[in-house]
Amino acid sequence: MTQTTAQPTGGQELAPERVQQMKDPRRPRRGLGFPGLLMAPAVIFMAGLSIIPFLTLIGMSFSRVRLLGGAALEWRGLDNWARALTDPNLWTSWASTVLYFVVTVGLELLIGVGVAVALHRVLRGRGLVLSLVLLPMFVAPVIVGLLGRYLVDPTFGLYTNWLQAVGIDIDPLGSPVTAFIAVALMDVWEWTPLITLITLAGLSGVNPSILEAAALDGASRTRTLFHIIFPSISNVLLVAFLIRSMDAVRYFDIITITTNGGPADATKIVPLRLYETAFRFFDLGYAAAIGLMMLAVTIAMAKVFVRLLDRKGLAQ
């Protein structure tokens, strides 16, 4: 006997097409279906918020955008993309972005973990010290930029005066190398506490019995740090690295306030060039191409991190 119906739920008969679909799950179902209907409002909302602007951005990257009389696109084919790929100034900005990323995130990780390990050993007044350490993180980046600018101002800046007092007569924001260092340090000052905070959370999860066992076995502090503590908190550090990396690629505020990309383009990282192209030159088609390049890089970075997290079983 050939069975034409199935009775998987309480003896109710299923329609023939449903049965066919169960037999061949690759066959597409027609209509939205109940789950589709449930998802529809959220999908429409998401489309309004991000998918339509994203598609618009793609369209803009192949066009020249006119503003007057209502924004309009004029098809330009691959012009903007060809320009982006051959623009030496843009590639210089990418190089600055990479350098900036390595310096800031690298220093933040080194100092942040160091401070966290030191703080973890503090038993009395840790709360107070931690509050003080975390303070910079709660200042708006624009304010950090303004503070930094005033502190290194060549006319009345406190740090500049200190440098002059010890015979170093420089304007920190006036030369490419010192300006780069200055803005990188401002970022490090603001965001190192975040790494400290996340690392501290990780440190509190290290199994004390393992540490005791290591101590009993006579392991030195350095050995304990590198062979027990760091491997135990590596997952947490990876998350901290991910968070800061995503931020570093989009870095904008402090540089805009302090150097605006100068001197000699030394601090003009890609977000600044994107902003300048879009909102100073109003070359929105080219800016869209740069923006999509940034998006691609960010997605690639995120994929690398997700893969790493996945390998450690943290992405689920």
Place this chain on the structure above:
Amino acid sequence: MTLSRRSLLRAGALGAGALAGGGLLGACGSGSQPAPVPEFTGGDEWRRFAGTTINFISENTAPTAAIAANLQPFTELTGINVRIVNLELSALVQRVALDLASGQSQYHVIYADPYQVLAPYSAGLADLREFIDADGYPPLEGGLEDFIPTQLAATGTFEDPDKVFALPYDCPTMIWQYRQDLFDAHGDRMRDDLGFDVTPGMERTWEEFFQIAQWFNAHVDEVVAGVGTQSKQHDSLMCDFSNVLWSYGGEYFEGGSEIGLRGATDPGRSLLASDEAKEAAAFYQRLVGIAHPGSRSWDWDGVGNAMAQGQIAMCVNWHEFASGNEESLPGQVSYAPLPHGPARSSAHFGGCGIGISGNTGGAERGAAWLFVNWATSPQTQLANLASAAGGGTPTRTSVYELPEVQAAEQRPSELPNMLTGPTMEVAWRDDVIGLRPKIPMWNECDTAVFTELSKMLAGQQQPAATMDGLARRIDQIVARGWQA
């Protein structure tokens, strides 16, 4: 519903196709005509739009600070409410461009920087002759002829001289600002050492200016340096350098000063690779080399602060810094036209006008004109000059002819900005005033200029290579053309 990758891609392609056709973006604005201004039915012309509220978007400049502090007379005269949005210039340009693109008119009166707003978006501004020549509006006192002609052309027109898109509103111009007390104290010795008359003025050459600065560095301890420059990678660097460029006979484009006065969409080939331009760049590099160490990170505010704090003996800066100087160093700062180079003396003009968004319609359009008329009137300009909130200097000749204004050119002065009066009379002469190119793509050219100069000042490239590279870059930018 299962969304396969294929269907997602298909939907994306359809969406992108629609966008490429301008469908969705086109919906962002409309090209419809603004509503007509209501007919005048008699009565007081100043009060015909009473009860209307308009928005004025302005750069945070001295005249706007003065007007914002004293709007009551306008409201009493017209019954119109004015909301003022004060912004830094680049933020203003963004908002104006996006407002014009929207097809709406969030901002009715616009501070129309000639290079960043007027040139690229003149098609989005109303031609003010529609009001100047019309009945039913109070007359423009003194007519257009009362405005300083060069300033009217530079700040109010673009390509077509018959259309007036803005009325001159402010007129900052770069002049030589120096510590009179230091020149008095050390002038004789300086003259003996250097072998020429050191009195600041256009009789001096840029080379002599350099030597005076160097002399201050070597012999005067009251200041950190003889000169400060505004050489940050910023618009200020282009402004500062342009004085030297024009003095040495250099030009940005083949069209020369006409491009600055009338404006052009196609200014021709860049002349920045000329020998004159290269000489100017070489001199400027030498000058910054002996300037206050902070010069490379100063814009005009930075150099203004340094002057006010007594760190430098002289600088080139906008003349409207005079009132601040007088407050910080009363009686100690004097003013002169800039030195001359092989070709001429040149004073960079940075004035702007105010105009009306072309999208403004109905009573707001008429009210906007009444505000533009009032804000640029001789009475308002005189009030601005005396304002405690700052105030600029007038753009009308009739104001300069007033006895109280002329008296203020000497100390003690009730109107400290007028201490620059005799200098400005020279600086605004047709053969002296320096006008940067009024082209729609100037923002990008400007950025290229100050970026490449910044690289030169950082020692990354030589002056000749800098100017060669700049000329090529500017030609590329101009070749892309402009469509607003």
